[in-house]
Amino acid sequence: MHKGRLEAFSDGVIAIIITIMVLEMKVPHGEDWATLVPLLPVFVSYILSFANVGIYWNNHHHLLQAAKHVDGRVLWANLHLLFWLSLMPFVTGWMGENHFAPIPVALYGIDLLMSGIAYYLLVHALLAVNGQDSALARAIGKDFKGRISVAVYVVAIALAFVRAEISMALYVAVAIMWFVPDRRIERTIRD
Amino acid sequence: MHKGRLEAFSDGVIAIIITIMVLEMKVPHGEDWATLVPLLPVFVSYILSFANVGIYWNNHHHLLQAAKHVDGRVLWANLHLLFWLSLMPFVTGWMGENHFAPIPVALYGIDLLMSGIAYYLLVHALLAVNGQDSALARAIGKDFKGRISVAVYVVAIALAFVRAEISMALYVAVAIMWFVPDRRIERTIRD
Amino acid sequence: MHKGRLEAFSDGVIAIIITIMVLEMKVPHGEDWATLVPLLPVFVSYILSFANVGIYWNNHHHLLQAAKHVDGRVLWANLHLLFWLSLMPFVTGWMGENHFAPIPVALYGIDLLMSGIAYYLLVHALLAVNGQDSALARAIGKDFKGRISVAVYVVAIALAFVRAEISMALYVAVAIMWFVPDRRIERTIRD
Amino acid sequence: MHKGRLEAFSDGVIAIIITIMVLEMKVPHGEDWATLVPLLPVFVSYILSFANVGIYWNNHHHLLQAAKHVDGRVLWANLHLLFWLSLMPFVTGWMGENHFAPIPVALYGIDLLMSGIAYYLLVHALLAVNGQDSALARAIGKDFKGRISVAVYVVAIALAFVRAEISMALYVAVAIMWFVPDRRIERTIRD
Numbered sequence: 001m002h003k004g005r006l007e008a009f010s011d012g013v014i015a016i017i018i019t020i021m022v023l024e025m026k027v028p029h030g031e032d033w034a035t036l037v038p039l040l041p042v043f044v045s046y047i048l049s050f051a052n053v054g055i056y057w058n059n060h061h062h063l064l065q066a067a068k069h070v071d072g073r074v075l076w077a078n079l080h081l082l083f084w085l086s087l088m089p090f091v092t093g094w095m096g097e098n099h100f101a102p103i104p105v106a107l108y109g110i111d112l113l114m115s116g117i118a119y120y121l122l123v124h125a126l127l128a129v130n131g132q133d134s135a136l137a138r139a140i141g142k143d144f145k146g147r148i149s150v151a152v153y154v155v156a157i158a159l160a161f162v163r164a165e166i167s168m169a170l171y172v173a174v175a176i177m178w179f180v181p182d183r184r185i186e187r188t189i190r191d
Numbered sequence: 192m193h194k195g196r197l198e199a200f201s202d203g204v205i206a207i208i209i210t211i212m213v214l215e216m217k218v219p220h221g222e223d224w225a226t227l228v229p230l231l232p233v234f235v236s237y238i239l240s241f242a243n244v245g246i247y248w249n250n251h252h253h254l255l256q257a258a259k260h261v262d263g264r265v266l267w268a269n270l271h272l273l274f275w276l277s278l279m280p281f282v283t284g285w286m287g288e289n290h291f292a293p294i295p296v297a298l299y300g301i302d303l304l305m306s307g308i309a310y311y312l313l314v315h316a317l318l319a320v321n322g323q324d325s326a327l328a329r330a331i332g333k334d335f336k337g338r339i340s341v342a343v344y345v346v347a348i349a350l351a352f353v354r355a356e357i358s359m360a361l362y363v364a365v366a367i368m369w370f371v372p373d374r375r376i377e378r379t380i381r382d
Numbered sequence: 383m384h385k386g387r388l389e390a391f392s393d394g395v396i397a398i399i400i401t402i403m404v405l406e407m408k409v410p411h412g413e414d415w416a417t418l419v420p421l422l423p424v425f426v427s428y429i430l431s432f433a434n435v436g437i438y439w440n441n442h443h444h445l446l447q448a449a450k451h452v453d454g455r456v457l458w459a460n461l462h463l464l465f466w467l468s469l470m471p472f473v474t475g476w477m478g479e480n481h482f483a484p485i486p487v488a489l490y491g492i493d494l495l496m497s498g499i500a501y502y503l504l505v506h507a508l509l510a511v512n513g514q515d516s517a518l519a520r521a522i523g524k525d526f527k528g529r530i531s532v533a534v535y536v537v538a539i540a541l542a543f544v545r546a547e548i549s550m551a552l553y554v555a556v557a558i559m560w561f562v563p564d565r566r567i568e569r570t571i572r573d
Numbered sequence: 574m575h576k577g578r579l580e581a582f583s584d585g586v587i588a589i590i591i592t593i594m595v596l597e598m599k600v601p602h603g604e605d606w607a608t609l610v611p612l613l614p615v616f617v618s619y620i621l622s623f624a625n626v627g628i629y630w631n632n633h634h635h636l637l638q639a640a641k642h643v644d645g646r647v648l649w650a651n652l653h654l655l656f657w658l659s660l661m662p663f664v665t666g667w668m669g670e671n672h673f674a675p676i677p678v679a680l681y682g683i684d685l686l687m688s689g690i691a692y693y694l695l696v697h698a699l700l701a702v703n704g705q706d707s708a709l710a711r712a713i714g715k716d717f718k719g720r721i722s723v724a725v726y727v728v729a730i731a732l733a734f735v736r737a738e739i740s741m742a743l744y745v746a747v748a749i750m751w752f753v754p755d756r757r758i759e760r761t762i763r764d
Contacts (some may be wrong), residue, residue: 005198005252007578012206012394015585019593020210022659024218027597027666031674050659054652061578061648075252076370079245086213086241093218101222179649196389196443203397203585211401215409266443267561270436277404277432284409292413387580387634394588402592406600457634458752461627468595468623475600483604 003070006078010060013082017089018053021046024093042096045108048171049092052112055178056085056119063122066136069129077125081118087111105167106160112171113153120146149174194261197269201251204273208280209244212237215284233287236299239362240283243303246369247276247310254313257327260320268316272309278302296358297351303362304344311337340365385452388460392442395464399471400435403428406475424478427490430553431474434494437560438467438501445504448518451511459507463500469493487549488542494553495535502528531556576643579651583633586655590662591626594619597666615669618681621744622665625685628751629658629692636695639709642702650698654691660684678740679733685744686726693719722747 025042028035060081067074091111095104123140130136156170216233219226251272258265282302286295314331321327347361407424410417442463449456473493477486505522512518538552598615601608633654640647664684668677696713703709729743 002256005202005256008199008581009202009206009248009252011578011582012203012585013210015582016207016210016589018655019586019589019659020214022663023214023593023596025663027663027670029670031671032676036680047656050652050656054649057582058645058648058652061582065575065578072249075249076245079241079249082209083238083241086210090213090216090218097218097220098222103223107227193447196393196447199390200393200397200439200443203394204401207398207401211405214405263440266440267436270432270440273400274429274432277401281404281407281409288409288411289413294414298418384638387584387638390581391584391588391630391634394585395592398589398592402596405596454631457631458627461623461631464591465620465623468592472595472598472600479600479602480604485605489609 003064003067006070006075007061007064010064010078010082011057014053014057014060014085017085018050018057021049021053021089021092024089024096041099042093045092045096045100048168048175049088051175051179052171053085053088055175056081056115059119059178063126063136066139067126067130068134068136070126071129074122074125074129077118077122081115081122084111084115084118088115100164100168102160102164105164106157109153109157109160109167109171112174113150113157116146116150116153120150145177148177194255194258197261197266198252198255201255201269201273202248205244205248205251205276208276209241209248212240212244212280212283215280215287232290233284236283236287236291239359239366240279242366242370243362244276244279246366247272247306250310250369254317254327257330258317258321259325259327261317262320265313265316265320268309268313272306272313275302275306275309279306291355291359293351293355296355297348300344300348300351300358300362303365304341304348307337307341307344311341336368339368385446385449388452388457389443389446392446392460392464393439396435396439396442396467399467400432400439403431403435403471403474406471406478423481424475427474427478427482430550430557431470433557433561434553435467435470437557438463438497441501441560445508445518445522448521449508449512450516450518452508453511456504456507456511459500459504463497463504466493466497466500470497482546482550484542484546487546488539491535491539491542491549491553494556495532495539498528498532498535502532527559530559576637576640579643579648580634580637583637583651583655584630587626587630587633587658590658591623591630594622594626594662594665597662597669614672615666618665618669618673621741621748622661624748624752625744626658626661628748629654629688632692632751636699636709639712640699640703641707641709643699644702647695647698647702650691650695654688654695657684657688657691661688673737673741675733675737678737679730682726682730682733682740682744685747686723686730689719689723689726693723718750721750 025039025046028039088111091104091108095101095108098104120143123143123146127134127137127140152170152174156167159170160167216230216237219230255261279302282295282299286292286299289295311334314334314337318325318328318331343361343365347358350361351358407421407428410421470493473486473490477483477490480486502525505525505528509516509519509522534552534556538549541552542549598612598619601612661684664677664681668674668681671677693716696716696719700707700710700713725743725747729740732743733740
């Protein structure tokens, strides 16, 4: 099975997700700066989600590049990841429109958590077909960042009901942690 | 004629279809869990349609990979399939918003039925140009799953007017049946 | 300059145009067949536009395949064609919502006319860079169908103010004429 | 790292941006020409933004073609550019709906300015990985047009509060300046 079309389809879906999120920022009536103020939380949510989806694209790119083989299970694991990412525009819009209220912030975290788990399952589907001794396996190593993210998301979801600001800070922290592309994979490929 | 651009265009259209369906889940006003409850049927419809469109992408991927040649008739058969798939967001939204009422459930089945027939026509357009003795022909065999699906959809559409729950169960059953990628095709390609 | 990315970008834009048109068919409130009746003209417009945009993709596919070289002028001529095609969702929605009233039917024809002219300009930009003796030039020949289409659209636009049904019949007739991919191009490529 | 998927993803995002802008032109109720008059400013904004996004695609195409290598920093610089471009539908819609009022015209300029700066950062991220002596570096030269654009946008944003028509004229002027693809890059590649 050829991984090229899997990448192309994922690129298409991720490109659409990252772009249609902006449709949640409805063009306001009125022509002064004050009109834009109520949109600020929606805009902040948009930036965070743009960064998160961008990170997923980036990591997906590195992951698939390190992989040699894909099979049916990988296709489904990939679709499963795209499913949770496709809900990002919805949870982003709900969080933004409600000015980071506890439940929308928690739901946003749940979508991030499910995406993180889906990514983890995709990594393992790829390992199953590429082998535990493959360049991919060496590149991923112990997948420290993946495990940390999932743990932090669980904490952030719980804390949303105490103080949503802490959850937001944790979401941002995870994003910053991922911002650096996975050097281990890049390094191994180059070797 | 080169099949690459046919795949790329189909990937694009299917990626957009699978992603814009989420736009039917309108961001609700209000910030508690109760606000999300009315969206539940829309969400369930979305999951089912995401799975169905994902299955079509998956099968399309396998089908085109087994094919060596495409011609004008294949291009049109492919566009015809994309047409019925493009109606998925509409029938999904209508079924979800009406909480699986009989007629929307039947219309959803009609779109699945027409997509199934269009896929069947695409398979036969591909067979016509690749030959009855091609790897593709051997891979497809008697197309058991394709025939079964169309038959089940016809039954499900009729039963929607008796009990829509049965139709839904049948749609889910067909989806599960397709979930496994067509091993026959994969196997033949590998040989 | 490489034509691959020009094709990829055009595929993306055309795939989005053909798919977002379905968003003009707003999911109606109500769960019986009667609810769908007012949508019928929008659906008929959608079918016609899906066919028209599909024809453009098909011809674009054949045209670019016959071309060896592209330059800056071709890029702009291509964007110009995509511009007029991008208005298809708008003119389709307006025509459908107004049940084929004269002015919306005329505007629909104007968009088809401008797309036809833009396609003609793209053909000539491609001829300019590929040469009048190229395989492309031989393949296009006198571009009979292109000239006929533009002439018929002009007549159809004028007749919209007499009887919009005649214009609609002419739009359908042109679509049927184009339905067959340009055999001349295909034949020359194969030689 | 392979630049092909970076191009494919950028093509996807830019194709979606350029196409969903048309969704801001809401299909009006009413069937005569007068109904379209209030849409005229939205349409004019759409043309300007279609041209601007088209120019970015065109320049991006030339830039990436001249580049041999991409790294993680380039990926992020590219996403950063796509972020500002993704706001084009929003600022375009706001400017059009408010008939080119000062603040919306200024905000439109701010998005153009940020996109220009992001493009500049992308160029420099590409130079960093391809080397100051690369074909890319020679092709870009002093990046006269990039510097001019940013300067003109700053002036246009300020002047929006004096006379928004002047700002619009400046936006159009910059677009015309960019219309010609960067011959320097093309020339160097051909050598």
